Amino acid sequence: MKYIYYPGCSLKSTGKLYEESLLAVFRALNIDYVELNDWNCCGATAYMAIDEDKAFVLAARNLALAEEQLKGEEEVNIVAPCSACYMVLLKTQKYLKENPADMRKVQTALYESGLAYRGKARIRHPLDVFINDLGEKEISKAIKKPLTGLRVVPYYGCQTVRPYSTFEDQRNPVSMDRLFKAAGAEIVDWTMKTRCCGASLTGTIQEVALPLSYVILHEAKKRRADVITTACSLCQFNLECYQTDIDKKFKTDLKIDVLYFTQLLGLALGIPPVELGIQRLFSAPDNVFKILEGGDHVYV
Template sequence: MNYLYFPGCSLKGTGRAYEDSILSVFKGLQLPLEELDDWNCCGATSYMAISEMKAFALSARNLALAEKQAHSRENFGLVTPCAACYLVLVKTQKYLQEFPDIGDKIKTALKSANLEYGGKVRVRHPLDVLANDFGTEKLASFVKKPLKGLKVACYYGCQIVRPYAEFDDQHNPTTMNRIMHALGARTIDWALKTRCCGGSLTGTIQEVGMRLSYILLREASRLGADVVATACPLCQFNLECYQKQMSREFEDAISIPVVYFSQLVGFAMGLPAKELGMQRLFVPFKFNPAAESVKGGIHVHS
């Protein structure tokens, strides 16, 4: 399998630690990642709210560029860690196939810019790549510092599994749980693993967005999680960066580390903290295997 890498705007900004850790982990696992040249913004949810056709065109350009960059390589994937980018790319692929009318219009538009897309790109989320291409057994063999005793709340958020569920169950996804088990960690069993974090509402109508994030953190802490693992830059930002404001607003001291799942993978592989972007966290992640505690929570063992 060959992999191209589509970072998207957030992984170059607020989600820098996601990029740091994905690149380090893939390198450590000897899975070469090659950044897509001259990629453009996916348009996220904002573009869809204004012009759906242009939103599809943005993604179509990225897909066309990926196909060109991969040229003769058969069987390649476009690794897309950001949940919004991932969904928009997958959605565009589906619409181009399912609605020939849209497909034709986009094709003509691409042509006017000397671009072409033949539908060969497979959009892949790193969770999918690690669990299904690489395999959790092989991943376990790379673990140098098992996360024994660590209780992780795996938080998938919405757009990775909904609405298309390309690689995991929509109601109870388990890919991240399986990866965490391979690292030696435990995962808490919680019903909110795919409930919305509030998305961009945290920035626009804060009183509403922050409440949605708060509910998730409150539940994770009550169930005894030591850390929340995310797979989306916006989820991570919402859950981590507003904890001080939440504590004030809801008069409830919330302080729980929120990391990217890839940071935990790298940590267990023994990669240096700096290469995983650990220094960029607001709530530091500390793990000391000796201080294993067994308090509260429902645990699912690997």
């Protein structure tokens, strides 16, 4: 089966390491993918706030493009790793299905620019693909460097699971837990799995956004986590890049590694760190390397 890969804007800039690691893991696990031709922005949370009809038609254009690209195939699976993209595409599909009048409008507009939208595409999250299409057994077979002893806290964020997710429980998601259990890691259960990280408020109203990220980081620290894994480019950005600001504001010394789940999975699969974009992180994830290389670093 071939997957259509829909990167979205942030995986091409601040989330570049997410794209690199995701595609490296896809290759290592023999998942066949192709990037969506001439994709456009999904609209995220901002477009919905200005003009809803246009927000829907923008997202539907991507779905229509995916259907066109895999014309002969029986099933069209579109993988959206960014959680905002994932949610917006799902929301659009669901809304258009429920409102035939708007569906006709969108279809007409798309038809006029040479596209056809049938509502056939299935929208998938990479976690969904790994757990449900591939399965834990396959993954644990492919693990080359087990993460034994590494304390992982899986952080899912809001829009990966809420409100339209097709593969997860909205209050207690478990797919990332299962994934890293298969990779041999020790999973730390916590209550912040789906708590909001502050999203785009970090760029606009920091007084509100920084405490939100702080709560998550503090909780992870309290539970002696070695690494937080995320599935969203905005979550990773907020939790990692603002850590110095948070330390200053709350007089703490957090220093927690925040990795994309694909990066940690890639390391366990034995992919070289450079291919996973580890060098793009603000600080090297020493805790993870310590486990992978066996024991503490001893400086002579």
